[in-house]
Amino acid sequence: MFFGVFDFTFVYWIAFGIISVPIVLASKEWLAEHGFQMNWWKWILLGGWYISTLLAIAAAFVFLGEGEPGAWWKLLLFNLAICGVAFLIVYRLLKLQKKASS
Amino acid sequence: MGTSKPKSKISRRNFLKITGAAGIAAQVATAPLMGYKEGQSTDTYLGWESFEGDTQYFDRKPFEIELDTLYSKHTPKVSKTFRPDKNTDMAWIRVSRLGGALKKNPDWKPKDGLDKLNLPPDLKEWYKGWNKKGQKRFDTDVVTATVGIPDWVVNNKKYGAHFALTNAYFNSWADIWDDVYPTEPTDPPEISDFQVSTHGQKMDIRDMNKHRSENDALMSFKTPKHASKLIKKIAHQFGATVVGITKLNPDFVYKKGVRGVKEYEDFEVPKHWTHAIVVGVPHEWDQLGGNPQYGGSYDAYARARMAASRLNIFLKQLGYPARQHVPPFHYDLVVPPIAVEAGLGTLGRNACVITPEAGPNMRMAVVTTNLDMEVDKPIDFGAENFCANCKICAEMCPSQAISHADNTDGMNLRGYQHWYMDTSKCYNYWMEAMEPLGCRLCITNCVYSRKNNWVHGIGRVADPVDPTGLVAKSLLWMQKSFFELPEAKKFRKPPDGCFASYRQPPEWLRTEAWFSTKTINPQLMCTKN
Numbered sequence: 283m284f285f286g287v288f289d290f291t292f293v294y295w296i297a298f299g300i301i302s303v304p305i306v307l308a309s310k311e312w313l314a315e316h317g318f319q320m321n322w323w324k325w326i327l328l329g330g331w332y333i334s335t336l337l338a339i340a341a342a343f344v345f346l347g348e349g350e351p352g353a354w355w356k357l358l359l360f361n362l363a364i365c366g367v368a369f370l371i372v373y374r375l376l377k378l379q380k381k382a383s384s
Numbered sequence: 385m386g387t388s389k390p391k392s393k394i395s396r397r398n399f400l401k402i403t404g405a406a407g408i409a410a411q412v413a414t415a416p417l418m419g420y421k422e423g424q425s426t427d428t429y430l431g432w433e434s435f436e437g438d439t440q441y442f443d444r445k446p447f448e449i450e451l452d453t454l455y456s457k458h459t460p461k462v463s464k465t466f467r468p469d470k471n472t473d474m475a476w477i478r479v480s481r482l483g484g485a486l487k488k489n490p491d492w493k494p495k496d497g498l499d500k501l502n503l504p505p506d507l508k509e510w511y512k513g514w515n516k517k518g519q520k521r522f523d524t525d526v527v528t529a530t531v532g533i534p535d536w537v538v539n540n541k542k543y544g545a546h547f548a549l550t551n552a553y554f555n556s557w558a559d560i561w562d563d564v565y566p567t568e569p570t571d572p573p574e575i576s577d578f579q580v581s582t583h584g585q586k587m588d589i590r591d592m593n594k595h596r597s598e599n600d601a602l603m604s605f606k607t608p609k610h611a612s613k614l615i616k617k618i619a620h621q622f623g624a625t626v627v628g629i630t631k632l633n634p635d636f637v638y639k640k641g642v643r644g645v646k647e648y649e650d651f652e653v654p655k656h657w658t659h660a661i662v663v664g665v666p667h668e669w670d671q672l673g674g675n676p677q678y679g680g681s682y683d684a685y686a687r688a689r690m691a692a693s694r695l696n697i698f699l700k701q702l703g704y705p706a707r708q709h710v711p712p713f714h715y716d717l718v719v720p721p722i723a724v725e726a727g728l729g730t731l732g733r734n735a736c737v738i739t740p741e742a743g744p745n746m747r748m749a750v751v752t753t754n755l756d757m758e759v760d761k762p763i764d765f766g767a768e769n770f771c772a773n774c775k776i777c778a779e780m781c782p783s784q785a786i787s788h789a790d791n792t793d794g795m796n797l798r799g800y801q802h803w804y805m806d807t808s809k810c811y812n813y814w815m816e817a818m819e820p821l822g823c824r825l826c827i828t829n830c831v832y833s834r835k836n837n838w839v840h841g842i843g844r845v846a847d848p849v850d851p852t853g854l855v856a857k858s859l860l861w862m863q864k865s866f867f868e869l870p871e872a873k874k875f876r877k878p879p880d881g882c883f884a885s886y887r888q889p890p891e892w893l894r895t896e897a898w899f900s901t902k903t904i905n906p907q908l909m910c911t912k913n
Contacts, residue, residue: 308404340419347423352868
């Protein structure tokens with residue numbers, strides 16, 4: 283429940299969806315500019331990593347909301363480290379495909 | 385003369401990229417906010433918001449096992465089974481009887497030993513049985529009666545005011561079992577289970593059937609499946625968070641001390657106790673973290689009690705005999721094994737039923753009846769293996785009442801092999817904690833006792849279907865590495881401990897947040913040390 287009696291959660295998710303459109307378009311531009319040749323599985327990989335990172339950040343803050351002050355920041359660091367490693371793997375996969383196609 | 389439009393400094397491509405970057409920043413920045421809100425959301429307080437049955441959301445079907453498998457593999461029968469005895473098995477009744485014997489034998493000293501104390505024969509035999517098993521329950525009960533209870537009175541005088549608010553809150557829930565609702569059966573089941581009051585008029589349900597139908601017919605369900613479906617629906621309407629149905633196993637019915645029957649008379653299980661309906665309700669989630677000092681059992685007790693009692697009357701109104709077995713001590717049977725048979729969960733290391741929805745945070749009650757219903761099957765959803773490895777409840781138990789063993793080998797409770805705790809040690813700590821009776825720390829710190837949000841939902845869904853055990857190992861590692869797990873001794877009374885709480889209790893249970901009365905906060909001793 284956000285802001286008193288009104289549940290703004292649904293507004294948040296609508297805004298999230300709207301914001302996602304320019305993010306996808308901008309990503310397309312940026313990736314093309316940097317020579318990434320995207321295909322369907324690369325988009326799924328990248329999208330999956332992005333959504334997982336958002337969830338990983340949110341998950342740590344769930345514990346803060348639950349009153350686990352000792353756990354949330356440890357989980358946040360842990361999750362970010364995992365996401366960082368995952369990013370490197372994803373990045374390498376995207377790059378590898380480019381080399382192969384060239 | 386026309387003027388040409390100034391060319392934008394930002395190209396379409398750059399504008400798009402800036403908008404995209406701003407979008408990512410917005411999403412990343414709001415993710416913590418959404419997470420925090422989810423953690424705080426009362427929508428995740430399972431069991432306190434819905435009476436429509438959605439609270440029992442876990443799909444048990446894929447994890448069902450047969451009763452034979454339960455009693456051959458999970459809870460094997462290892463010797464001749466025998467029925468429990470309320471007068472020895474219930475710690476508070478037992479210690480009260482021991483206290484009576486100690487008063488009558490003022491010259492007896494602990495060094496004189498069990499044999500020299502003039503105890504009722506059944507109690508003496510019971511203590512000897514546990515001595516043989518290596519649990520010195522007699523010694524512990526003597527300490528509880530002679531040191532624990534007097535100390536509790538002294539500590540209450542010293543620190544009681546600091547916990548006055550939480551005591552007031554939980555004692556307010558407790559008033560319904562001071563013979564207010566439901567009234568206790570005063571006759572044997574063959575009489576009282578057939579009596580119902582409608583608008584103050586007491587009548588026999590067999591006469592009610594005569595009034596209702598020309599051919600004196602009982603309200604018969606179309607099929608047992610119809611009966612169980614309706615009973616479950618109604619139980620949820622009455623406030624039950626989870627409901628399960630099983631045939632009543634006589635092994636779990638008390639052999640003595642049954643309500644409405646002479647106290648020490650042997651009790652034959654009535655013919656009309658064929659089925660058992662088990663209902664469960666969790667504790668309120670914020671107070672749970674305040675255990676053992678600020679939490680309490682009575683909220684969930686009262687709600688489970690109300691749900692079962694209403695269901696009892698509902699059955700009688702339909703013409704079926706029924707008896708409610710409700711917290712805190714108004715039972716004629718032992719609830720956990722019946723709940724396991726009814727598929728509500730599995731027996732955990734802490735001797736509580738671990739439900740998939742809320743772990744051991746589920747207080748249960750039973751209604752016995754002869755209504756023929758479709759029964760549920762026991763389940764195996766992985767908690768048993770998790771308990772074998774976890775041991776958090778055992779490590780944190782202030783009285784060390786919970787076993788640290790790797791498995792249940794060698795354990796035998798009334799013929800069945802499963803986890804059980806040393807109820808004497810457990811009750812000994814009850815006589816230390818500052819709230820109205822109990823501890824519940826092993827309910828609070830159990831990894832399955834988590835609110836119903838998506839983070840815990842991932843664990844709940846992933847662990848039972850993971851054949852490798854990797855999810856369980858990861859969750860346990862995170863639990864032990866990331867979460868604060870206070871030392872067991874800190875929960876004890878001063879000077880050994882400081883009446884610590886597992887977590888900071890909610891503000892609405894903290895006396896100092898609302899009252900100007902000066903109190904002594906023993907928990908500050910831990911901060912100073």
